[in-house]
Ligand code: MET
């Protein structure tokens with residue numbers, strides 16, 4: 136029998152219950168016990184729901200309040216030095232993720248601990264907390280052993296689950312070394328780490344687990360033969376130590392490639408591969424399995440919201456069944472459904488207002504159903520799911536032939552691109568001279584990345600407006616007041632290049648999507664981004680184009696309130712692409728170019744309206760980088776071209792800024808240079824200056840503002856700590872090129888901390904100017 140399985144279910148809850156509870160807990164509104172009870176309830180619902188959709192292998196241990204990588208760090212006692220004095224429990228886990236700051240009281244000294252570094256999870260917009268290892272690292276299982284607990288919890292409900300564990304190699308490879316342990320090779324920690332994994336697996340076996348899913352997404356990366364050799368020895372050892380357990384190694388987000396070589400003799404019982412991203416790998420993987428190993432087919436896209444073409448998926452599955460036999464086949468989503476919204480059940484508006492498009496969608500719940508249908512068809516013949524397959528075929532055909540997805544004017548404009556549309560008029564040095572002369576600024580100019588606190592009041596006004604409780608005029612007035620307030624605050628802070636604060640934007644991509652043709656919006660399509668934060672990616676279903684200006688009114692109004700420079704703020708084409716659910720019927724590069732034209736039109740209009748500084752954010756450009764080096768160039772070519780297309784329509788004196796955050800930029804260094812921005816503000820505050828080394832070695836000559844403080848943490852950075860960072864930056868960056876700014880937008884923070892942080896930040900610039 137082919138098994139219908141899943142790799143992981145979203146943990147946020149169909150109506151973001153987890154997010155709401157975690158945030159209430161942080162705010163002191165609910166107790167730790169209530170928080171735990173909420174989670175128990177949600178896990179039970181998720182398991183039951185997956186069962187009801189017909190899955191036979193359901194994951195457990197995939198839940199998390201904050202981040203599953205952080206949970207593994209905690210479970211294995213990988214606690215950075217600065218958090219070790221805190222008692223174990225949620226409080227400490229959250230502290231590692233968010234940092235903590237408490238004022239001194241009579242009985243207690245002040246607490247001020249920086250959060251642990253956060254990074255993007257492979258090529259997704261999910262962020263994980265980076266494990267930090269040191270030379271003297273010890274590992275042991277914590278008292279809770281979350282994975283075992285959750286397995287038992289499901290068992291008590293009568294649901295036998297497949298526990299999910301992050302594999303030891305990926306866990307180590309995703310980590311970084313602590314400051315006190317430079318040069319530590321993380322894989323040398325394996326001998327110390329593996330006994331703890333053995334203990335964990337023994338505990339799971341004792342609790343009754345038979346299959347365990349071990350996630351090793353690093354297998355989709357380019358690995359050296361030495362690392363693959365580690366895979367071989369690690370899994371040979373782990374499987375021998377747990378003979379009653381069947382291990383399923385899960386890879387996803389790309390092809391396993393030659394790394395598959397260790398699987399055959401490693402003792403593992405099965406392998407999961409992503410056949411959505413890399414359908415071509417099926418044959419070679421089949422050839423590399425031994426005579427009993429199971430192949431889990433990732434046939435349902437875990438990264439997107441479109442219905443699966445079940446006929447196609449079934450065809451692939453049948454080839455696999457013919458090769459291996461049905462006992463050796465699992466059907467599954469391509470990766471954990473963490474990256475897909477929970478259920479279409481609450482998409483009421485889309486269902487009634489846009490039934491055509493609604494019919495094309497499948498969220499996690501519906502994807503579980505698709506897995507089941509494929510397994511049924513394989514086990515009991517297509518007749519057994521005739522109606523489901525027919526309905527799916529009808530829906531796929533309707534989307535394919537819909538008249539709403541193509542626009543011939545857009546297609547023609549794309550055909551007509553000429554090279555001049557991809558370059559500025561002069562090279563950077565010449566532009567810089569002209570810009571400094573035409574629009575002088577003090578040395579070490581200060582600015583922010585764009586957003587200011589999205590307060591309760593702002594959210595309330597927006598929600599009233601959306602519900603029709605206030606009209607557009609009232610809402611626009613409200614936004615104007617917010618802009619005025621934000622401008623005034625920045626003047627008081629004495630910042631040099633101001634922003635309007637983005638009060639009118641719920642989300643930096645959705646805001647533009649709502650103003651572009653080709654996009655549509657869900658009501659409840661939330662996915663986890665970091666910690667408790669969720670995002671609701673807009674959906675690109677058709678050819679994208681701009682009908683009207685999108686940001687001119689707000690920017691021009693903001694400029695009218697100040698004699699300082701007002702920076703226009705736009706989201707770049709690659710980020711719009713990356714943070715949307717993108718149509719899968721034309722290449723991503725084409726969609727990206729369509730977006731680039733829309734942004735280009737806006738940039739040109741901002742310039743016409745007298746705006747001198749224009750920022751086109753591309754925080755997601757690194758995130759879109761393919762996982763394998765051979766695929767880099769192709770992506771970077773079209774992605775950077777799209778950025779250039781969007782930004783080069785202006786005169787030399789117009790200052791183009793871009794911003795990037797939370798990724799390893801070293802890999803795309805040449806591409807960043809080719810983007811040819813005049814000013815690059817980049818996240819750096821938690822990365823220990825690693826990026827700056829690359830900027831100086833590779834000779835980056837444009838202006839740059841490596842963030843001097845981390846905006847994800849509620850703590851207020853002191854002037855001295857930021858000054859220290861800025862001094863270190865000056866070792867790499869010439870004085871005339873250094874900007875002083877936070878590492879990202881401030882929308883998640885409160886005004887009080889923002890004021891305090893920026894006061895300290897402006898003091899850094901003043902101190903730098905005073906010192907020669
Ligand atoms: C994730 S990057 C955010 C950039 C945006 N302009 C902001 O300030 O919020």
Ligand SMILES: [Zn+2]
Pocket residue numbers: 584754794795796878879880
């Ligand atoms: Zn950012």
